[in-house]
Amino acid sequence: MLGYIWQYVYTSFLRYWLKWLIRQATGKCELQRICSECKPGATRTAKAEYSLRSSKSKVLRGALETSKDNLEQCVDQIMKEKNVKPQKDPQFKASLNICLLQITGYSSLYVSVEDLRKEVFSADNLEHEAMLLKLWDLLMPSVKLESRITKQWGDIGFQGDDPKTDFRGMGLLGLINLVFFSENYTMEARRVLSHANHPKLGYSYAIVGINLTEMAYSLLKSGALKPHFYNTVQGTPELQHFHQLYCYLAYEFDKFWVAEEPESIMHFNQYREKFHTIVKTHLQEPDASLTLTVSSKN
Structure with missing residues:
Protein backbone atom coordinates (compact mmCIF):
# COMPACT_ATOMS: atom_id res chain seq x y z
CA MET A 1 0.00 0.00 0.00
CA TYR A 110 2.32 -7.13 -32.86
CA VAL A 111 -0.59 -6.21 -35.15
CA SER A 112 1.05 -8.03 -38.09
CA VAL A 113 1.77 -11.13 -36.00
CA GLU A 114 -1.75 -11.13 -34.59
CA ASP A 115 -3.20 -10.96 -38.12
CA LEU A 116 -1.24 -14.08 -39.11
CA ARG A 117 -2.26 -15.85 -35.92
CA LYS A 118 -5.93 -15.17 -36.67
CA GLU A 119 -5.65 -16.36 -40.28
CA VAL A 120 -7.01 -19.90 -40.38
CA PHE A 121 -5.10 -22.51 -42.38
CA SER A 122 -7.31 -23.56 -45.29
CA ALA A 123 -6.81 -26.62 -47.47
CA ASP A 124 -8.69 -24.71 -50.19
CA ASN A 125 -6.05 -21.98 -50.22
CA LEU A 126 -3.36 -22.90 -52.76
CA GLU A 127 -0.71 -20.73 -51.03
CA HIS A 128 -1.38 -22.41 -47.70
CA GLU A 129 -1.17 -25.86 -49.25
CA ALA A 130 2.03 -25.01 -51.12
CA MET A 131 3.61 -23.81 -47.90
CA LEU A 132 2.69 -27.03 -46.11
CA LEU A 133 4.12 -29.20 -48.88
CA LYS A 134 7.24 -27.04 -48.94
CA LEU A 135 7.75 -27.82 -45.24
CA TRP A 136 7.75 -31.53 -46.03
CA ASP A 137 10.19 -31.14 -48.92
CA LEU A 138 12.59 -29.07 -46.81
CA LEU A 139 12.62 -31.52 -43.92
CA MET A 140 12.27 -34.81 -45.82
CA PRO A 141 13.93 -34.20 -49.22
CA SER A 142 14.59 -37.87 -49.94
CA VAL A 143 11.12 -39.14 -48.97
CA LYS A 144 8.14 -38.67 -51.27
CA LEU A 145 4.83 -37.76 -49.67
CA GLU A 146 2.41 -40.53 -50.68
CA SER A 147 -0.66 -38.31 -50.52
CA ARG A 148 -1.88 -35.05 -48.99
CA ILE A 149 -3.61 -36.87 -46.15
CA THR A 150 -1.33 -39.57 -44.78
CA LYS A 151 0.21 -40.97 -41.62
CA GLN A 152 3.58 -39.80 -42.96
CA TRP A 153 2.95 -36.36 -41.44
CA GLY A 154 3.69 -38.01 -38.12
CA ASP A 155 7.31 -38.35 -39.26
CA ILE A 156 7.77 -34.58 -38.88
CA GLY A 157 5.74 -34.35 -35.70
CA PHE A 158 2.13 -33.70 -36.64
CA GLN A 159 -0.55 -35.46 -34.60
CA GLY A 160 -2.90 -36.76 -37.28
CA ASP A 161 -3.11 -37.63 -40.94
CA ASP A 162 -3.99 -34.02 -41.86
CA PRO A 163 -1.74 -31.29 -40.39
CA LYS A 164 -4.37 -28.57 -40.84
CA THR A 165 -6.00 -29.58 -37.55
CA ASP A 166 -2.79 -28.81 -35.65
CA PHE A 167 -2.69 -25.16 -36.74
CA ARG A 168 -5.90 -24.16 -34.95
CA GLY A 169 -4.23 -22.46 -32.01
CA MET A 170 -1.67 -20.33 -33.86
CA GLY A 171 -3.26 -20.24 -37.31
CA LEU A 172 -1.05 -19.56 -40.30
CA LEU A 173 1.63 -18.08 -38.02
CA GLY A 174 2.59 -21.55 -36.79
CA LEU A 175 3.14 -22.87 -40.31
CA ILE A 176 5.06 -19.79 -41.45
CA ASN A 177 7.43 -20.13 -38.49
CA LEU A 178 8.08 -23.80 -39.22
CA VAL A 179 8.77 -23.08 -42.90
CA PHE A 180 10.96 -20.05 -42.15
CA PHE A 181 13.20 -22.08 -39.83
CA SER A 182 13.40 -24.98 -42.29
CA GLU A 183 14.12 -22.72 -45.26
CA ASN A 184 16.65 -20.36 -43.66
CA TYR A 185 18.36 -22.85 -41.35
CA THR A 186 17.81 -26.08 -43.25
CA MET A 187 20.66 -28.14 -41.77
CA GLU A 188 19.82 -27.01 -38.24
CA ALA A 189 16.11 -27.77 -38.73
CA ARG A 190 16.88 -31.28 -39.99
CA ARG A 191 19.22 -31.83 -37.06
CA VAL A 192 16.51 -30.73 -34.64
CA LEU A 193 14.07 -33.10 -36.40
CA SER A 194 16.52 -35.97 -35.96
CA HIS A 195 16.66 -35.23 -32.24
CA ALA A 196 12.86 -35.07 -32.13
CA ASN A 197 12.71 -38.54 -33.69
CA HIS A 198 15.14 -40.01 -31.13
CA PRO A 199 13.67 -43.26 -29.72
CA LYS A 200 14.21 -42.18 -26.11
CA LEU A 201 14.40 -38.37 -26.03
CA GLY A 202 12.06 -37.72 -28.93
CA TYR A 203 9.20 -35.24 -29.13
CA SER A 204 6.67 -34.14 -31.76
CA TYR A 205 8.71 -31.74 -33.88
CA ALA A 206 5.84 -29.83 -35.54
CA ILE A 207 3.59 -29.75 -32.46
CA VAL A 208 6.42 -28.46 -30.28
CA GLY A 209 7.29 -25.96 -32.99
CA ILE A 210 3.73 -24.59 -32.95
CA ASN A 211 3.91 -24.51 -29.17
CA LEU A 212 7.07 -22.39 -29.43
CA THR A 213 5.24 -20.07 -31.81
CA GLU A 214 2.71 -19.56 -29.02
CA MET A 215 5.58 -18.79 -26.64
CA ALA A 216 7.04 -16.22 -29.03
CA TYR A 217 3.59 -14.69 -29.56
CA SER A 218 2.86 -14.41 -25.83
CA LEU A 219 6.28 -12.82 -25.17
CA LEU A 220 5.59 -10.29 -27.94
CA LYS A 221 2.09 -9.52 -26.67
CA SER A 222 3.28 -8.96 -23.08
CA GLY A 223 6.05 -6.60 -24.19
CA ALA A 224 8.74 -8.94 -22.89
CA LEU A 225 10.45 -8.97 -26.30
CA LYS A 226 11.05 -5.22 -26.33
CA PRO A 227 14.64 -5.50 -24.97
CA HIS A 228 15.51 -8.03 -27.67
CA PHE A 229 14.12 -6.00 -30.56
CA TYR A 230 15.38 -2.68 -29.20
CA ASN A 231 18.89 -4.17 -28.98
CA THR A 232 18.93 -6.00 -32.30
CA VAL A 233 16.90 -3.85 -34.71
CA GLN A 234 18.11 -0.27 -35.21
CA GLY A 235 14.81 0.81 -36.68
CA THR A 236 11.39 -0.74 -37.20
CA PRO A 237 11.01 -4.39 -36.12
CA GLU A 238 9.29 -6.35 -38.89
CA LEU A 239 7.85 -9.83 -39.41
CA GLN A 240 11.16 -11.34 -40.51
CA HIS A 241 12.66 -10.28 -37.18
CA PHE A 242 9.87 -12.12 -35.34
CA HIS A 243 10.47 -15.23 -37.46
CA GLN A 244 14.19 -15.01 -36.67
CA LEU A 245 13.30 -14.87 -32.97
CA TYR A 246 11.24 -18.04 -33.45
CA CYS A 247 14.26 -19.76 -35.02
CA TYR A 248 16.26 -18.97 -31.90
CA LEU A 249 13.57 -20.52 -29.68
CA ALA A 250 13.25 -23.64 -31.84
CA TYR A 251 17.00 -24.24 -31.92
CA GLU A 252 17.65 -23.42 -28.28
CA PHE A 253 14.69 -25.41 -26.99
CA ASP A 254 16.02 -28.51 -28.75
CA LYS A 255 19.44 -28.00 -27.14
CA PHE A 256 17.73 -27.51 -23.78
CA TRP A 257 15.56 -30.62 -24.17
CA VAL A 258 18.46 -32.87 -25.15
CA ALA A 259 20.61 -31.55 -22.29
CA GLU A 260 17.83 -32.06 -19.72
CA GLU A 261 17.16 -35.65 -20.85
CA PRO A 262 13.48 -35.78 -19.79
CA GLU A 263 12.12 -39.18 -18.80
CA SER A 264 9.34 -38.92 -21.38
CA ILE A 265 7.30 -36.52 -23.50
CA MET A 266 4.68 -36.65 -20.75
CA HIS A 267 6.82 -34.13 -18.86
CA PHE A 268 6.81 -31.68 -21.75
CA ASN A 269 4.82 -28.94 -20.00
CA GLN A 270 7.19 -28.97 -17.05
CA TYR A 271 10.27 -28.52 -19.24
CA ARG A 272 8.51 -26.06 -21.50
CA GLU A 273 7.81 -23.79 -18.52
CA LYS A 274 11.39 -24.16 -17.31
CA PHE A 275 12.67 -23.09 -20.74
CA HIS A 276 10.13 -20.24 -20.82
CA THR A 277 11.45 -18.98 -17.48
CA ILE A 278 15.04 -19.09 -18.75
CA VAL A 279 14.06 -17.02 -21.79
CA LYS A 280 12.12 -14.46 -19.74
CA THR A 281 15.02 -14.11 -17.31
CA HIS A 282 17.42 -13.51 -20.20
CA LEU A 283 15.08 -10.86 -21.60
CA GLN A 284 15.36 -8.88 -18.37
CA GLU A 285 19.05 -8.26 -19.01
CA PRO A 286 19.88 -4.80 -20.47
CA ASP A 287 21.82 -6.32 -23.38
CA ALA A 288 19.30 -9.10 -24.09
CA SER A 289 19.58 -10.55 -27.57
CA LEU A 290 17.86 -13.80 -28.55
CA THR A 291 19.76 -14.26 -31.79
CA LEU A 292 20.53 -17.58 -33.44
CA THR A 293 24.29 -17.60 -34.00
CA VAL A 294 24.61 -20.49 -36.48
CA SER A 295 25.23 -19.71 -40.15
CA SER A 296 22.10 -18.88 -42.12
CA LYS A 297 21.49 -19.94 -45.73
CA ASN A 298 20.88 -16.32 -46.55
Whole structure:
Protein backbone atom coordinates (compact mmCIF):
# COMPACT_ATOMS: atom_id res chain seq x y z
CA MET A 1 0.00 0.00 0.00
CA LEU A 2 2.80 2.40 0.93
CA GLY A 3 4.59 1.54 -2.30
CA TYR A 4 1.48 2.40 -4.31
CA ILE A 5 1.06 5.73 -2.49
CA TRP A 6 4.73 6.61 -3.06
CA GLN A 7 4.44 5.72 -6.76
CA TYR A 8 1.36 7.92 -7.10
CA VAL A 9 3.00 10.86 -5.34
CA TYR A 10 6.17 10.49 -7.40
CA THR A 11 4.47 10.25 -10.78
CA SER A 12 1.88 12.93 -10.01
CA PHE A 13 4.05 15.56 -8.31
CA LEU A 14 7.69 14.82 -7.50
CA ARG A 15 8.70 13.58 -10.94
CA TYR A 16 7.61 16.84 -12.60
CA TRP A 17 9.53 19.07 -10.21
CA LEU A 18 12.59 16.83 -10.22
CA LYS A 19 12.70 16.98 -14.03
CA TRP A 20 12.32 20.77 -13.88
CA LEU A 21 15.19 21.15 -11.41
CA ILE A 22 17.53 18.92 -13.43
CA ARG A 23 16.70 20.82 -16.61
CA GLN A 24 17.56 24.10 -14.94
CA ALA A 25 20.87 22.64 -13.80
CA THR A 26 21.85 20.89 -17.06
CA GLY A 27 20.04 22.90 -19.72
CA LYS A 28 18.67 19.65 -21.18
CA CYS A 29 15.20 18.08 -21.08
CA GLU A 30 14.77 14.50 -19.88
CA LEU A 31 14.67 13.07 -23.42
CA GLN A 32 17.91 14.85 -24.29
CA ARG A 33 19.62 13.42 -21.23
CA ILE A 34 18.39 9.93 -22.04
CA CYS A 35 19.61 10.10 -25.64
CA SER A 36 23.01 11.51 -24.70
CA GLU A 37 23.73 9.41 -21.60
CA CYS A 38 22.46 5.99 -22.73
CA LYS A 39 23.98 3.96 -25.54
CA PRO A 40 21.66 2.95 -28.39
CA GLY A 41 19.55 -0.06 -27.56
CA ALA A 42 17.04 -1.32 -25.03
CA THR A 43 18.06 0.91 -22.11
CA ARG A 44 17.83 4.13 -24.12
CA THR A 45 14.61 3.24 -25.93
CA ALA A 46 12.87 1.88 -22.83
CA LYS A 47 13.69 5.05 -20.88
CA ALA A 48 12.54 7.24 -23.77
CA GLU A 49 9.32 5.25 -23.95
CA TYR A 50 8.68 5.70 -20.23
CA SER A 51 9.46 9.41 -20.47
CA LEU A 52 7.02 9.91 -23.34
CA ARG A 53 4.29 7.83 -21.71
CA SER A 54 4.64 9.67 -18.38
CA SER A 55 4.66 13.14 -19.91
CA LYS A 56 1.85 15.61 -19.24
CA SER A 57 2.23 16.85 -22.82
CA LYS A 58 -0.22 15.46 -25.40
CA VAL A 59 2.42 15.97 -28.08
CA LEU A 60 4.87 13.68 -26.29
CA ARG A 61 2.31 11.04 -25.34
CA GLY A 62 0.90 11.08 -28.86
CA ALA A 63 4.33 10.26 -30.28
CA LEU A 64 3.89 6.68 -29.04
CA GLU A 65 1.04 6.16 -31.51
CA THR A 66 2.37 8.06 -34.51
CA SER A 67 2.71 6.38 -37.89
CA LYS A 68 6.05 5.78 -39.57
CA ASP A 69 5.18 8.31 -42.28
CA ASN A 70 4.58 11.07 -39.72
CA LEU A 71 7.48 10.20 -37.47
CA GLU A 72 9.91 12.90 -38.61
CA GLN A 73 7.25 15.55 -38.22
CA CYS A 74 6.46 14.16 -34.78
CA VAL A 75 10.13 14.47 -33.71
CA ASP A 76 10.15 18.10 -34.91
CA GLN A 77 7.04 18.78 -32.82
CA ILE A 78 8.67 17.26 -29.74
CA MET A 79 11.78 19.40 -30.24
CA LYS A 80 9.60 22.49 -30.55
CA GLU A 81 7.56 21.51 -27.50
CA LYS A 82 10.70 20.94 -25.39
CA ASN A 83 12.58 23.89 -26.92
CA VAL A 84 15.47 21.73 -28.13
CA LYS A 85 17.79 23.62 -30.48
CA PRO A 86 19.34 21.40 -33.20
CA GLN A 87 22.55 23.43 -33.27
CA LYS A 88 23.09 22.86 -29.55
CA ASP A 89 22.26 19.15 -29.64
CA PRO A 90 22.82 17.91 -33.23
CA GLN A 91 22.55 14.19 -32.36
CA PHE A 92 19.24 14.39 -30.51
CA LYS A 93 16.89 14.29 -33.49
CA ALA A 94 18.46 11.18 -35.02
CA SER A 95 18.60 9.39 -31.66
CA LEU A 96 14.97 10.12 -30.79
CA ASN A 97 13.93 9.15 -34.30
CA ILE A 98 15.44 5.67 -33.85
CA CYS A 99 13.76 5.29 -30.46
CA LEU A 100 10.37 6.13 -31.94
CA LEU A 101 10.93 3.79 -34.90
CA GLN A 102 11.55 0.97 -32.42
CA ILE A 103 8.66 1.87 -30.10
CA THR A 104 5.99 2.34 -32.75
CA GLY A 105 7.45 -0.49 -34.84
CA TYR A 106 6.99 -2.92 -31.95
CA SER A 107 3.29 -2.07 -31.79
CA SER A 108 2.94 -2.48 -35.57
CA LEU A 109 4.77 -5.80 -35.44
CA TYR A 110 2.32 -7.13 -32.86
CA VAL A 111 -0.59 -6.21 -35.15
CA SER A 112 1.05 -8.03 -38.09
CA VAL A 113 1.77 -11.13 -36.00
CA GLU A 114 -1.75 -11.13 -34.59
CA ASP A 115 -3.20 -10.96 -38.12
CA LEU A 116 -1.24 -14.08 -39.11
CA ARG A 117 -2.26 -15.85 -35.92
CA LYS A 118 -5.93 -15.17 -36.67
CA GLU A 119 -5.65 -16.36 -40.28
CA VAL A 120 -7.01 -19.90 -40.38
CA PHE A 121 -5.10 -22.51 -42.38
CA SER A 122 -7.31 -23.56 -45.29
CA ALA A 123 -6.81 -26.62 -47.47
CA ASP A 124 -8.69 -24.71 -50.19
CA ASN A 125 -6.05 -21.98 -50.22
CA LEU A 126 -3.36 -22.90 -52.76
CA GLU A 127 -0.71 -20.73 -51.03
CA HIS A 128 -1.38 -22.41 -47.70
CA GLU A 129 -1.17 -25.86 -49.25
CA ALA A 130 2.03 -25.01 -51.12
CA MET A 131 3.61 -23.81 -47.90
CA LEU A 132 2.69 -27.03 -46.11
CA LEU A 133 4.12 -29.20 -48.88
CA LYS A 134 7.24 -27.04 -48.94
CA LEU A 135 7.75 -27.82 -45.24
CA TRP A 136 7.75 -31.53 -46.03
CA ASP A 137 10.19 -31.14 -48.92
CA LEU A 138 12.59 -29.07 -46.81
CA LEU A 139 12.62 -31.52 -43.92
CA MET A 140 12.27 -34.81 -45.82
CA PRO A 141 13.93 -34.20 -49.22
CA SER A 142 14.59 -37.87 -49.94
CA VAL A 143 11.12 -39.14 -48.97
CA LYS A 144 8.14 -38.67 -51.27
CA LEU A 145 4.83 -37.76 -49.67
CA GLU A 146 2.41 -40.53 -50.68
CA SER A 147 -0.66 -38.31 -50.52
CA ARG A 148 -1.88 -35.05 -48.99
CA ILE A 149 -3.61 -36.87 -46.15
CA THR A 150 -1.33 -39.57 -44.78
CA LYS A 151 0.21 -40.97 -41.62
CA GLN A 152 3.58 -39.80 -42.96
CA TRP A 153 2.95 -36.36 -41.44
CA GLY A 154 3.69 -38.01 -38.12
CA ASP A 155 7.31 -38.35 -39.26
CA ILE A 156 7.77 -34.58 -38.88
CA GLY A 157 5.74 -34.35 -35.70
CA PHE A 158 2.13 -33.70 -36.64
CA GLN A 159 -0.55 -35.46 -34.60
CA GLY A 160 -2.90 -36.76 -37.28
CA ASP A 161 -3.11 -37.63 -40.94
CA ASP A 162 -3.99 -34.02 -41.86
CA PRO A 163 -1.74 -31.29 -40.39
CA LYS A 164 -4.37 -28.57 -40.84
CA THR A 165 -6.00 -29.58 -37.55
CA ASP A 166 -2.79 -28.81 -35.65
CA PHE A 167 -2.69 -25.16 -36.74
CA ARG A 168 -5.90 -24.16 -34.95
CA GLY A 169 -4.23 -22.46 -32.01
CA MET A 170 -1.67 -20.33 -33.86
CA GLY A 171 -3.26 -20.24 -37.31
CA LEU A 172 -1.05 -19.56 -40.30
CA LEU A 173 1.63 -18.08 -38.02
CA GLY A 174 2.59 -21.55 -36.79
CA LEU A 175 3.14 -22.87 -40.31
CA ILE A 176 5.06 -19.79 -41.45
CA ASN A 177 7.43 -20.13 -38.49
CA LEU A 178 8.08 -23.80 -39.22
CA VAL A 179 8.77 -23.08 -42.90
CA PHE A 180 10.96 -20.05 -42.15
CA PHE A 181 13.20 -22.08 -39.83
CA SER A 182 13.40 -24.98 -42.29
CA GLU A 183 14.12 -22.72 -45.26
CA ASN A 184 16.65 -20.36 -43.66
CA TYR A 185 18.36 -22.85 -41.35
CA THR A 186 17.81 -26.08 -43.25
CA MET A 187 20.66 -28.14 -41.77
CA GLU A 188 19.82 -27.01 -38.24
CA ALA A 189 16.11 -27.77 -38.73
CA ARG A 190 16.88 -31.28 -39.99
CA ARG A 191 19.22 -31.83 -37.06
CA VAL A 192 16.51 -30.73 -34.64
CA LEU A 193 14.07 -33.10 -36.40
CA SER A 194 16.52 -35.97 -35.96
CA HIS A 195 16.66 -35.23 -32.24
CA ALA A 196 12.86 -35.07 -32.13
CA ASN A 197 12.71 -38.54 -33.69
CA HIS A 198 15.14 -40.01 -31.13
CA PRO A 199 13.67 -43.26 -29.72
CA LYS A 200 14.21 -42.18 -26.11
CA LEU A 201 14.40 -38.37 -26.03
CA GLY A 202 12.06 -37.72 -28.93
CA TYR A 203 9.20 -35.24 -29.13
CA SER A 204 6.67 -34.14 -31.76
CA TYR A 205 8.71 -31.74 -33.88
CA ALA A 206 5.84 -29.83 -35.54
CA ILE A 207 3.59 -29.75 -32.46
CA VAL A 208 6.42 -28.46 -30.28
CA GLY A 209 7.29 -25.96 -32.99
CA ILE A 210 3.73 -24.59 -32.95
CA ASN A 211 3.91 -24.51 -29.17
CA LEU A 212 7.07 -22.39 -29.43
CA THR A 213 5.24 -20.07 -31.81
CA GLU A 214 2.71 -19.56 -29.02
CA MET A 215 5.58 -18.79 -26.64
CA ALA A 216 7.04 -16.22 -29.03
CA TYR A 217 3.59 -14.69 -29.56
CA SER A 218 2.86 -14.41 -25.83
CA LEU A 219 6.28 -12.82 -25.17
CA LEU A 220 5.59 -10.29 -27.94
CA LYS A 221 2.09 -9.52 -26.67
CA SER A 222 3.28 -8.96 -23.08
CA GLY A 223 6.05 -6.60 -24.19
CA ALA A 224 8.74 -8.94 -22.89
CA LEU A 225 10.45 -8.97 -26.30
CA LYS A 226 11.05 -5.22 -26.33
CA PRO A 227 14.64 -5.50 -24.97
CA HIS A 228 15.51 -8.03 -27.67
CA PHE A 229 14.12 -6.00 -30.56
CA TYR A 230 15.38 -2.68 -29.20
CA ASN A 231 18.89 -4.17 -28.98
CA THR A 232 18.93 -6.00 -32.30
CA VAL A 233 16.90 -3.85 -34.71
CA GLN A 234 18.11 -0.27 -35.21
CA GLY A 235 14.81 0.81 -36.68
CA THR A 236 11.39 -0.74 -37.20
CA PRO A 237 11.01 -4.39 -36.12
CA GLU A 238 9.29 -6.35 -38.89
CA LEU A 239 7.85 -9.83 -39.41
CA GLN A 240 11.16 -11.34 -40.51
CA HIS A 241 12.66 -10.28 -37.18
CA PHE A 242 9.87 -12.12 -35.34
CA HIS A 243 10.47 -15.23 -37.46
CA GLN A 244 14.19 -15.01 -36.67
CA LEU A 245 13.30 -14.87 -32.97
CA TYR A 246 11.24 -18.04 -33.45
CA CYS A 247 14.26 -19.76 -35.02
CA TYR A 248 16.26 -18.97 -31.90
CA LEU A 249 13.57 -20.52 -29.68
CA ALA A 250 13.25 -23.64 -31.84
CA TYR A 251 17.00 -24.24 -31.92
CA GLU A 252 17.65 -23.42 -28.28
CA PHE A 253 14.69 -25.41 -26.99
CA ASP A 254 16.02 -28.51 -28.75
CA LYS A 255 19.44 -28.00 -27.14
CA PHE A 256 17.73 -27.51 -23.78
CA TRP A 257 15.56 -30.62 -24.17
CA VAL A 258 18.46 -32.87 -25.15
CA ALA A 259 20.61 -31.55 -22.29
CA GLU A 260 17.83 -32.06 -19.72
CA GLU A 261 17.16 -35.65 -20.85
CA PRO A 262 13.48 -35.78 -19.79
CA GLU A 263 12.12 -39.18 -18.80
CA SER A 264 9.34 -38.92 -21.38
CA ILE A 265 7.30 -36.52 -23.50
CA MET A 266 4.68 -36.65 -20.75
CA HIS A 267 6.82 -34.13 -18.86
CA PHE A 268 6.81 -31.68 -21.75
CA ASN A 269 4.82 -28.94 -20.00
CA GLN A 270 7.19 -28.97 -17.05
CA TYR A 271 10.27 -28.52 -19.24
CA ARG A 272 8.51 -26.06 -21.50
CA GLU A 273 7.81 -23.79 -18.52
CA LYS A 274 11.39 -24.16 -17.31
CA PHE A 275 12.67 -23.09 -20.74
CA HIS A 276 10.13 -20.24 -20.82
CA THR A 277 11.45 -18.98 -17.48
CA ILE A 278 15.04 -19.09 -18.75
CA VAL A 279 14.06 -17.02 -21.79
CA LYS A 280 12.12 -14.46 -19.74
CA THR A 281 15.02 -14.11 -17.31
CA HIS A 282 17.42 -13.51 -20.20
CA LEU A 283 15.08 -10.86 -21.60
CA GLN A 284 15.36 -8.88 -18.37
CA GLU A 285 19.05 -8.26 -19.01
CA PRO A 286 19.88 -4.80 -20.47
CA ASP A 287 21.82 -6.32 -23.38
CA ALA A 288 19.30 -9.10 -24.09
CA SER A 289 19.58 -10.55 -27.57
CA LEU A 290 17.86 -13.80 -28.55
CA THR A 291 19.76 -14.26 -31.79
CA LEU A 292 20.53 -17.58 -33.44
CA THR A 293 24.29 -17.60 -34.00
CA VAL A 294 24.61 -20.49 -36.48
CA SER A 295 25.23 -19.71 -40.15
CA SER A 296 22.10 -18.88 -42.12
CA LYS A 297 21.49 -19.94 -45.73
CA ASN A 298 20.88 -16.32 -46.55
